[in-house]
Amino acid sequence: MLYAGVGMPPSVEERSIEGIIRAGEDRRLGYRLSYPYVRGYGGISSYYSSAAAVYAKYIQRRYKGPLYSLPSGEYEIYGGFEVTYSGGRLLSIYQDTYENMGPYKVALGRSAAVWDLFRGRKLSLDEFFSDPYALNVRVSKIIDRAVDEGRRDSPGSYFYVFSPSRWGWYLTERGLAVFFQPETIAPQNGGLPLFFVPWDDIRDLARFEL
Numbered sequence: 001m002l003y004a005g006v007g008m009p010p011s012v013e014e015r016s017i018e019g020i021i022r023a024g025e026d027r028r029l030g031y032r033l034s035y036p037y038v039r040g041y042g043g044i045s046s047y048y049s050s051a052a053a054v055y056a057k058y059i060q061r062r063y064k065g066p067l068y069s070l071p072s073g074e075y076e077i078y079g080g081f082e083v084t085y086s087g088g089r090l091l092s093i094y095q096d097t098y099e100n101m102g103p104y105k106v107a108l109g110r111s112a113a114v115w116d117l118f119r120g121r122k123l124s125l126d127e128f129f130s131d132p133y134a135l136n137v138r139v140s141k142i143i144d145r146a147v148d149e150g151r152r153d154s155p156g157s158y159f160y161v162f163s164p165s166r167w168g169w170y171l172t173e174r175g176l177a178v179f180f181q182p183e184t185i186a187p188q189n190g191g192l193p194l195f196f197v198p199w200d201d202i203r204d205l206a207r208f209e210l
Contacts, residue, residue: 009086010117011039012093015049017056023067031059033079036093043120044091047113048081055079055097076100077108084112085171090208091115092171094179096192107182107192112170116208125169129205138202139167139178143195147185158186158193171210175199 015037021029033056035048059077067075077099085092094112114123129135150157166185167178176197180186186193199210 010041010091012083012086012091013037013039014081015052017052019056019060021060021064021067023064023070026072027067027070027075028073029059029063029067029075029077031056031077033077033097034081035079035095036081036083038091041115041117041120044115047122052079070101084177085114085173085210087210088208089116089118090171090210091117094170094177106188109181110168110179110192112168112177112179114169114171128207129202130207131205135202135205138205139176139195139197142197142201143178146195156187172196173210176202 013036014034016032016034018032019030021031023029033052035052036045037048038044063077077097079095079097081093081095083091083093092112092114094110096110097108099106099108114128115121116123116127125135126132147158167180169179170177174196176199178195178197180193182188182192184193199206
């Protein structure tokens with residue numbers, strides 16, 4: 001069954017949780033976690049606001065002690081989000097978190113969700129695509145090709161072993177975005193590994209219209 005895309009895209013606003021952790025008089029960690037508020041969809045908005053609150057409490061517990069061992073200065077953890085697709089009954093959002101705990105900004109990770117607005121619930125890969133095995137085969141071929149090209153251009157740029165359970169996904173107008181967490185298939189300094197699968201390559205497997 002192919003689900004049609006109908007209806008107006010929702011309004012997505014930015015909300016945030018902010019705080020400061022102090023260690024003595026000369027060490028300060030500020031955090032700002034931005035998250036989406038999807039107007040008219042209380043369940044989806046609650047999902048993101050609750051996750052941000054839980055993460056803020058984690059930061060307070062996790063960093064209070066280690067902050068004393070760092071050199072004097074100001075540090076920062078911040079999170080943001082981007083709406084990557086909004087159309088019909090589908091909404092796709094990813095969230096990134098970074099930390100500045102010294103001279104460099106380090107990516108902590110990315111999470112993503114694809115929402116069925118009609119049902120107000122997050123879709124799994126198996127729900128969005130009719131044949132996950134066929135999808136994995138096609139995705140792996142594209143990633144393998146991209147990784148081979150990257151290794152030829154820059155040896156050591158990947159220590160890649162493909163595993164479907166290790167990648168996340170979200171929707172874009174361009175195609176399916178497939179991402180891996182930092183340091184899972186490539187060094188931290190290479191950034192977050194991201195690959196795009198054109199819709200024409202997988203459209204026949206999708207249960208939803210875009």
